[in-house]
Amino acid sequence: MTDMNPSFFGRLSIAFGTFFGILGNSAFAGRVQRLREAPDAPEAPIKTPAPAAAPVAPVAPATPAPSPLKEASPVAALQLLGLLQRDARFIDFVEEDIANYSDADIGAAARLVHDGCRAVLREHFTIKPVRSEAEGSRITLQDGFDASAVRLTGNVVGKPPFNGSISHRGWKVEATRLPKLAETHDASIVAPAEVEL
Numbered sequence: 564m565t566d567m568n569p570s571f572f573g574r575l576s577i578a579f580g581t582f583f584g585i586l587g588n589s590a591f592a593g594r595v596q597r598l599r600e601a602p603d604a605p606e607a608p609i610k611t612p613a614p615a616a617a618p619v620a621p622v623a624p625a626t627p628a629p630s631p632l633k634e635a636s637p638v639a640a641l642q643l644l645g646l647l648q649r650d651a652r653f654i655d656f657v658e659e660d661i662a663n664y665s666d667a668d669i670g671a672a673a674r675l676v677h678d679g680c681r682a683v684l685r686e687h688f689t690i691k692p693v694r695s696e697a698e699g700s701r702i703t704l705q706d707g708f709d710a711s712a713v714r715l716t717g718n719v720v721g722k723p724p725f726n727g728s729i730s731h732r733g734w735k736v737e738a739t740r741l742p743k744l745a746e747t748h749d750a751s752i753v754a755p756a757e758v759e760l
Contacts (some may be wrong), residue, residue: 638750640742645753646687651679654754687740693733700729 647653656676661669675731684690693712696702704713706723712733715725 589684632704633701638744639739639741641750641753642744643687645750647740648754650683651676653680660758689736689738690734690735693735694728696732698729698732702729736744 644654648655653676656672664672694702704715704723704725704727708723708725712735715727716730719728721723
């Protein structure tokens with residue numbers, strides 16, 4: 564069945580096809596003219612076969628609409644934040660005003676937070692470098708490289724191939740092992756209040 568409300572690009576394709584059809588076929592031009600004069604009237608059936616239409620110039624393919632953005636569920640992020648708080652006191656550390664502490668005190672606290680964060684990441688994720696080469700290595704990126712996995716920095720001009728040095732190997736998560744949550748679990752409470760009795 565024909566779409567009675569075609570998209571913009573669909574209408575553009577129809578317009579080009581109609582334009583060339585009118586130029587090459589007088590009977591078709593007459594039908595279009597009758598349609599324009601009475602747009603709401605149903606088109607009368609044509610009893611005589613129409614001559615073959617003139618060849619239509621190819622129309623450039625319509626650019627596909629960008630895929631809609633997916634809305635991320637906050638539950639997994641909240642769960643990870645809760646794990647970092649539980650094992651590393653991450654939120655406590657970040658929310659603390661450290662202006663009045665000495666560098667030695669901050670360093671000691673940062674070491675505890677670092678150890679806890681590292682333990683959480685290693686327990687719940689398998690993380691590998693995006694690039695296997697050592698940082699500082701010279702590489703060549705050919706045409707078609709994965710731009711989501713490699714970000715170009717510095718003087719980016721022209722087209723691939725690009726030659727450069729790896730300043731950061733990047734990280735990718737190969738596996739995730741977050742605990743399953745009960746239906747009634749409120750993930751927005753990343754650390755419950757503590758009341759000492």
